[in-house]
Amino acid sequence: MNRISEFLVGLLFGWGLLISAMTDPSKVLGFLDLAGAWDPSLAFVMGGAVLVGLVGFTVAKKRTSSFLGSAMHLPTSRHIDRRLVLGSLTFGAGWGLAGFCPGPGIVAMSAGEPKAALFVVAMIAGMLVFEVLDRWAKPSAARDSRA
Amino acid sequence: MTIDWTHFTPWTALAGGILLGIASAVFILVNGRVLGISGILGGLLVPRRSDASWRVFFLLGLVLAPATLSLLAPGLISAPRIEAGNLAIVAAGLLVGLGTRYGSGCTSGHGVCGLSRLSPRSLVATLAFMASGFATVYVIRHLL
Structure with a gap:
């Protein structure tokens, strides 16, 4: 059951990215270009997603296990540190440079877009660079704190 | 600020966004997982x-x-429609890969799920990558 649900959630998320046009870099850049002809569409994407997400996470926070009985893997880190801010600033620079973030990059690649494939390969390379640097910087620290 | 009315698509944006929200809510409720692409x-x-x-x-x-x-x-x-050349695409991919892992999340993990669970950490991350995205596009389109 878990595997089926994970697969369907991935499918649904991909459809959401396609329908909202997050997979179209010119649309993303139109939103990020405040000084040009600004396209506010992506604010509606975020708004719609967070509105529904708020309901889901409000319920999720009160639960000790998922509907299928697995543990709730909610992030526990509360530190706002240099790592979080510098990492996010770096990500934003890459996002503004090409108009792709991770999910839309993967979906556009799967739609057969060669430049999206190039983006995903470079993104995985960037993630591997992180693994190497991180292991070299602090070999024994706990390293599984997502979001 | 001028609004680009010809490209503005509020309804498909909202519909797609709602799907993203449903997927994120189902993932945490049914599977107990946060839907963050860079982390996954x-x-x-x-x-x-x-x-x-x-x-x-x-x-x-x-x-x-x-x-x-x-x-x-x-x-x-x-x-x-992809405007960036191959060199910019590669640089963008490297920055996105490195940055999302250092910052522990991207538009989905921090932007959608993090804001939905009212995480101050994710709010800071989202404000940081949005600001950086706005600044980068400003430099590329209006200064260079």
Whole structure:
């Protein structure tokens, strides 16, 4: 059951990215270009997603296990540190440079877009660079704190 | 500020956004997982026993999204227009890969799920990558 649900959630998320046009870099850049002809569409994407997400996470926070009985893997880190801010600033620079973030990059690649494939390969390379640097910087620290 | 009314698509944006929200809510409620693409993909690059299969199944669904949606509702997909050259694409990919892993999340993990669970950490991350995205596009389109 878990595997089926994970697969369907991935499918649904991909459809959401396609329908909202997050997979179209010119649309993303139109939103990020405040000084040009600004396209506010992506604010509606975020708004719609967070509105529904708020309901889901409000319920999720009160639960000790998922509907299928697995543990709730909610992030526990509360530190706002240099790592979080510098990492996010770096990500934003890459996002503004090409108009792709991770999910839309993967979906556009799967739609057969060669430049999206190039983006995903470079993104995985960037993630591997992180693994190497991180292991070299602090070999024994706990390293599984997502979001 | 001028609004680009010709490209403004509030209804498909809202509909797509709602789907993203439903997927994120189902993932945490049914599977107990936070839907963050960079974390899901990044976690596969350091193989841990018993931790890979859920990531693979999620990503499989994501990868099959274009083919399935083009069968069901081809009119809903707009072809991507990519302005960046190959060099910029590679640089962008490296920055996104490195930055999302250092910052522990991207538009989905921090932007959608983090804001939905009212995490101050994710709010800071989202404000940081948005500001940086705005600044980068400003420099590229209006200064260079």
